[in-house]
Amino acid sequence: MNPAFSVSTTETSDSDSELKPVSGRVLPPKWDVSKSVSPSGTGGLGVPTMAGSSLGVPTPGGLFPLGNSQQVVSGSATGNPRNKVALKPGFSLMDWIRLTKSGRDLTGTGGKILKVTKTELAKHNKRKDAWMAINGVVYNVTAYMDYHPGGWDELVRGAGIDATNLFNEVHRWVNYESMLAACVVGKLVDADEVAFKLPPKSKGPSSFSSLSTNSSLSAKPVIPPIKSKPQLPSIDTHQTDLTFVISVFTRVPNQLQRENIIIEILEKVHCYLSIRIPNQESEDQPFRFLSEYTLHDKARLGKVTVVTSTGKVEIVLKKESKSHWPNLGQIVEGFPKLSKAANLETRYRDWALIDRKTVTHDVDHLILEPLPNLDLHFFVPVGHHIHTKCLVEGMEIVRSYTPILANLDPFLIDDGKLHFLIKTYSHGALTPMLKALEKGQTIPISDHTGSFDIHTAFQDVRQLILVAAGTGFTPMAKLLQQFLVKKHETKSVCQLLFFNKTEQDIMCREQLKGLEIQYPIFKVHHILSQDEKWTGLKGRISREILDKVLPENPKRRLVTICGPGPFAVEAKKLFQDMDAPEGSIFHFQG
Secondary structure: OOOOOOOOOOOOOEEEEOOOOOOOOOOOOEOOOOOOEOOOOOOOOOOOOOOOHHHOOOOOOOOOOOOOOOOOOOOOOOOOOOOOOOOOOOOOHHHHHHHHOOOOOOOOOOOOOEEEEHHHHHOOEEOOEEEEEEOOEEEEOOOOHHHOOOOHHHHHHHOOOEOHHHHHHHOOOOOHHHHOHHHEEEEEEOOOOOOOOOOOOOOOHHHHHHHHOOHHHHOOOOOOOOOOOOOOOEEEEEEOOOEEEEEEEOOOOOOOOHHHEEEEEEOOOEEEEEEEEOOOOOOOOOEEEEEEEEEOOOEEEEEEEEEOOOOEEEEEEEEOOOOOOOOOEEEOOOOOEEEEHHHOOOOEEEEEEEEEEEOOOOEEEEEEEEOOOEEEEOOOOOOOEEEEEEEEOOEEEEEEEOOEOOOOOOOOOOOOOEEEEEEOOOOOOOHHHHHHOOOOOEEEEEOOEOOOOHHHHOOOOOEEEEEEEHHHHHHHHHHHHHHHHHHOOOOOEEEEEEEEOOHHHOOOHHHHHHHHHHOOOEEEEEEEOOOOOOOOEEOOOOHHHHHHHOOOOOOOEEEEEEOOHHHHHHHHHHHHHOOOOOOOEEEOOO
């Protein structure tokens, strides 16, 4: 929702919001992501030539990364499968970018583009000699081993093989073509594979007899089950001289919330609609219904109502001039359509920085709003995230962040702005630029994505255990608020195990203390690993610490985890060793 508009919501069986225009706003300057930027210390380095097209290898689609999926260099706190390890000094992402621009031959072939068979590929399967194939292109990743955020031992799993499927499982978000452009060895070919040939035809009844007794041939073919797909929603309209109402019938009762809906009206004439529809067969692969129109005449976005019980979405457009339209307008070619969200291109729109607040010595609270030429209905679901991107020395860097609300008040109404807690890493690729972002400048923000479903997650839950390290707290913030809203009058329990290095690293400490006082069902435990003066719990996550703080009865417990890779992996293992039931642990991977 455009923050230049006031929000009116009512808690009924429906979910609605209304936009009211505020005049006098002007477009702010834009953070131009089309231009390569150079963080301090990178200099004016050149851009390596992308090799995929020169090899005659088709653009990846459906494997790694997923076709039209958003590719990012880093993972997020809400669903991007990437576990980080501590890299040695001199082996950061920026150090890797510098190395790729240094002129050093990282291919090991003297710049020659080779045709590599699978037999040859298999010979290069060690840490000091590692080739891997991704989507038909062979890369020499030997030099990248110590730069890999997941550790060299994780990367070497793909050495010597076609690692397309492996990478798709583990790193579907990584822009590997850009990251490894300087490491291209050549094209993977199948010259050493024997082509399949049909057996020679035989004469006489013996041949027929042998075929008829072959169970694999005589058995009836198995028809795979037809996977169900939601019906394409239908659209109906009606109007008055002042309004035009769009009704979308999704045929998905009791599952839609206002967060499922994204609506934008750009320059009063271009209307974009996106509805996230759950996938009954796979919760982490939702569908999206999309439609785009050029409106018949100028209009502003008014009230948006979601009738949860029936799955109906009603959108009111407020006409700029009193008139009767012959129709809604001209639909954009290719719409409407219903597709899996993972197969759609990520849509970005510019948001402007309007304020920045200091949270800790290295964490800022950034507040952004959409531009004044855009009416926007946009609410990020609990546990979901967005992407932002920028070019750094010709390499597209995309990061994912989980928004919070303006503060931790459980009954706070979403103000339509985006609030982020951003930790600045001095040698980071993107965070120093976010730190330098001035009020009024804009950055691209994507549509939200994620697989966590708050409405099913809390069913029958009596204990919510939030396990967070550092900025891994961000997906926990809304989760905590929602639990307190839904469970504050019950005998439920919510505990936050908040791991940090020192006392000065603790975010939102006073707000968390206030929630403890106001809501007896909530308790926060601060555990520090590098603060000698700290008198509370100390150390890293361990069974000993968990035994000290967790309620004795683990029944009906949901555990959510977010933090650096090794921390999260260890936390998940500890709870699994405590016989946590299947499905009771949710890892916001980051």
